[in-house]
Amino acid sequence: MGLRERNKAEKWRRIVEAASRLFATRGFEATTTAAIAEEAGIGTGTLYLYVTSKEDLLLAVFRDEVGELWDHAFTLIDPTAPVVEQLMTAFSHVTAYHEQEPELTRIYFKELMFVSPAMRSGVSEFMRHFIGRFVELLDKAKVNGLLDPDVPTGMLAHNLWAQYYILMQRRYAGSIDPESLLPRLGHSFQVALWGMARG
Amino acid sequence: MGLRERNKAEKWRRIVEAASRLFATRGFEATTTAAIAEEAGIGTGTLYLYVTSKEDLLLAVFRDEVGELWDHAFTLIDPTAPVVEQLMTAFSHVTAYHEQEPELTRIYFKELMFVSPAMRSGVSEFMRHFIGRFVELLDKAKVNGLLDPDVPTGMLAHNLWAQYYILMQRRYAGSIDPESLLPRLGHSFQVALWGMARG
């Protein structure tokens, strides 16, 4: 990697970190692009050589942070455990992390569903990717005899994801309290897997 | 009802209708409270004798319109039909109606989840009410032998509602197209009811 490329990569890292930090402490709307640029040590215009909009930057932060979070979550799973347990292992890791940065999480769940057309595919692709990993998880569970082989895993993964997503929205909209999040999710999953899962 | 009360009720009707009309054509943010007041034939300040905020007004429109919509939807259900069919009867009625006013529907699903604290209980109560009616539907299905009596209907109703809600969000965020909404919802429900429903 040449000097210029390394400089660029380094700058990009500083930008994403600065944005993440400020979004988390001040919120999305309250954070100005000027503040991000200053925190990252670059000019205000320079920011726009890396992203096309503030929303684009949010998406970058999300991908960076939440992508890594989920990647790690999947490594914690024991594929021989009962399916609900596998799911809860991953989701409880993710929710535990999110609880540490409630403001940023709130932004993710509030802003990213209704994003401008230009960003939409970025968000969709991200979600599809992780739903795909749940499909893999469920397929593996079938092989291990933990799941009814007739179940359409694609649709089931979507259903499980929807339970998670709605609960997170309600949690970070302030409609349900932190303590009841995981128990509710567990019950949701149990009902969603009713009669499908063994063990 | 006295004359003054009738006048007030008439004004309130005009306000809700004006707001509904303008939100539907211009969108929520683009509609000014001044425009609503003018359309309703009242002064700008007078509006605040009826609602506490613009958001409050949106909630009123939502309750008025969507409440009636769901009330009607439940009357269409045949309680002896298979559960998925019962569900689809109600939901397809609702989605068909929403498709006629996409902008207004978009606002509902975008704005109402993350509403300010003062309005939150109003929204929650509304949703709880209709989820409760699904619980009744499922309980009745148990009685009719259409649903496994061991299933926890409260949680199941929440799960079904989540499928619906997420799909509607994705539909009105522009992520999925109109045609695939109902088929997706049907498949979701079938998987959610897997091994529970008979007939």
Add this chain to the structure above:
Amino acid sequence: MGLRERNKAEKWRRIVEAASRLFATRGFEATTTAAIAEEAGIGTGTLYLYVTSKEDLLLAVFRDEVGELWDHAFTLIDPTAPVVEQLMTAFSHVTAYHEQEPELTRIYFKELMFVSPAMRSGVSEFMRHFIGRFVELLDKAKVNGLLDPDVPTGMLAHNLWAQYYILMQRRYAGSIDPESLLPRLGHSFQVALWGMARG
């Protein structure tokens, strides 16, 4: 005039004076609407209850100030004097005044010709009005035997106005110096009236 109306008129006066003062000292672009509002002792939003845009405000200042200026200029004219002398009386009064506020004058001649469509008719009307007064002047001169009765006064007035306008543009664009403005104008007029004027 009621209290509210007097208040409104008073506020309007303060706005125009504040804008005039700031445009003259800082220039048009460098003057912010916030500064004008503060100088006028009103809120920034209040300004827009009186004008539709910053450009609109400039036009108001122009009309207010330059209208009065020309009105006064016409009172100075001796209708029995030779035509060139009559013209020079009026124009030298106007140019003398403009020389006291060169920045503001510069703005008038730079901005007002290429104004946005919404304001255009306002500017045109203003100019037509004063060109019309020159037509009257020339018609009176015919009656007094100071001008060839066959001359089309409408077109002649336009021509004289064009000489004035171009010279003012060049003066305030910095292309010609202050001292040569009036002599050039005088010569222009003499040539423009060549063979038409007597006395």
Add this chain to the structure above:
Amino acid sequence: MGLRERNKAEKWRRIVEAASRLFATRGFEATTTAAIAEEAGIGTGTLYLYVTSKEDLLLAVFRDEVGELWDHAFTLIDPTAPVVEQLMTAFSHVTAYHEQEPELTRIYFKELMFVSPAMRSGVSEFMRHFIGRFVELLDKAKVNGLLDPDVPTGMLAHNLWAQYYILMQRRYAGSIDPESLLPRLGHSFQVALWGMARG
């Protein structure tokens, strides 16, 4: 001419053509220097090896295009025709051409009068040159007995030019419509030459 010089001349040609094309289609302000550089097939910084500013580039385009236009216009003139006819031959050629590129013409008449000090002499010199050619035309007309020999041709040429310039400004500011431009110009000239011209 050496190879390097030819390369440079070729690049310059490409730059002026690119700028002309983009100014004409997008307008002056909306055209970015980056877009011009790309259209010309050079780097953004390279542009500044040829011009000192965007304004400078506009002036170059103007000189290139309008200079040629006027040069051609003068060749069309029949010096034995009546003066007004001679003038109208030239001006109608020029205005006809301008009507084909209204946006670019608008820019010329809007921007070039109030140009930055560094460019001012360039514009003035250009105008002086062509006003000078009108002086020649008028002097020749005197010799041919078409114009009163006592008329100061320098000042008359300025006056005629002013009529033209003001009308073009008003035309491209949107204040007068295309059809009335030439008739108005003709009448202006007739009044401006009142009693001076014969034939």
Add this chain to the structure above:
DNA sequence: GATGAATGAGTATTCATTCAT
């Protein structure tokens, strides 16, 4: 009850120009 004049906070983004390479 009704009015409507007044308020004032609040910021993403562009782009001509430069200069280190």
Add this chain to the structure above:
DNA sequence: CATGAATGAATACTCATTCAT
């Protein structure tokens, strides 16, 4: 000769809400 990444200044206007009348 040529490049293109980096810069950073700069602001009109809207509109939900209030409260004196």
